[in-house]
Amino acid sequence: LGEAEAEFSGTAAANEAIRPPADALSRFARALDAEAGPARAPAGQSWLAKAFGRLTAMPAGVAWAAAAALLALVVVQSFERPGGKGSDFEIAGAEDDLAKLPFALVKFKPDAKMSDIAAFLSQNGLKIAGGPTADGVFHVTIPAGNAADYGKLIGLIAAQPFAEAVVQGRKPVDGG
Numbered sequence: 001l002g003e004a005e006a007e008f009s010g011t012a013a014a015n016e017a018i019r020p021p022a023d024a025l026s027r028f029a030r031a032l033d034a035e036a037g038p039a040r041a042p043a044g045q046s047w048l049a050k051a052f053g054r055l056t057a058m059p060a061g062v063a064w065a066a067a068a069a070l071l072a073l074v075v076v077q078s079f080e081r082p083g084g085k086g087s088d089f090e091i092a093g094a095e096d097d098l099a100k101l102p103f104a105l106v107k108f109k110p111d112a113k114m115s116d117i118a119a120f121l122s123q124n125g126l127k128i129a130g131g132p133t134a135d136g137v138f139h140v141t142i143p144a145g146n147a148a149d150y151g152k153l154i155g156l157i158a159a160q161p162f163a164e165a166v167v168q169g170r171k172p173v174d175g176g
Contacts (some may be wrong), residue, residue, distance in 0.1 A: 099142040102150055103129065103169040104157065108138070112162030120160060124153060139169070146174050 022173035045053070055063075108117060121127065121140070131138035140157070150172050158166040 017101055053117060101170075102144055103139055103141050105106075105137050105167040105169055106140045106157060107136050107165040108162050109164045116162055120162075123169050124156065126153070126157075137165075144172050146172050 125143050127141045129139045131139045142150055142153050144153055154166060154168055157163055
């Protein structure tokens with residue numbers, strides 16, 4: 001421990017013996033200034049700062065009048081309907097005629113031709129009301145007035161070469 005203290009004292013004494021020249025700080029400051037270049041001019045105000053300055057310089061009466069006009073505009077627009085018209089929009093999926101008809105859930109084969117499916121649907125008065133789902137199932141409306149017609153059309157769909165699966169959905173009101 002004594003040797004370490006002696007070595008530390010010797011190192012500290014050697015460092016204290018090395019003194020920088022008296023003008024070292026001033027030479028360093030001059031070199032730093034030369035490296036940095038000339039001082040920059042202060043930046044001008046942005047357009048936003050200028051606009052805010054003009055706004056705050058406005059007389060109080062004018063500022064209150066502008067605030068009242070903006071408030072009136074907000075109140076008027078809160079009572080106005082979008083587009084300035086009546087309710088001329090529909091919500092997707094709202095009740096319609098297709099949603100009330102009897103239906104079946106049909107999955108078509110992957111190699112089925114769309115032209116064959118469309119021709120079959122139009123020949124039999126069937127319509128696709130929804131789909132495909134993630135599993136490829138379509139919601140097909142069946143315009144049948146009674147259970148017998150419904151069953152006949154379900155059988156006809158199932159017999160087609162492009163139908164992979166047919167599941168009965170809502171049947172006609174007679175319940176058959």
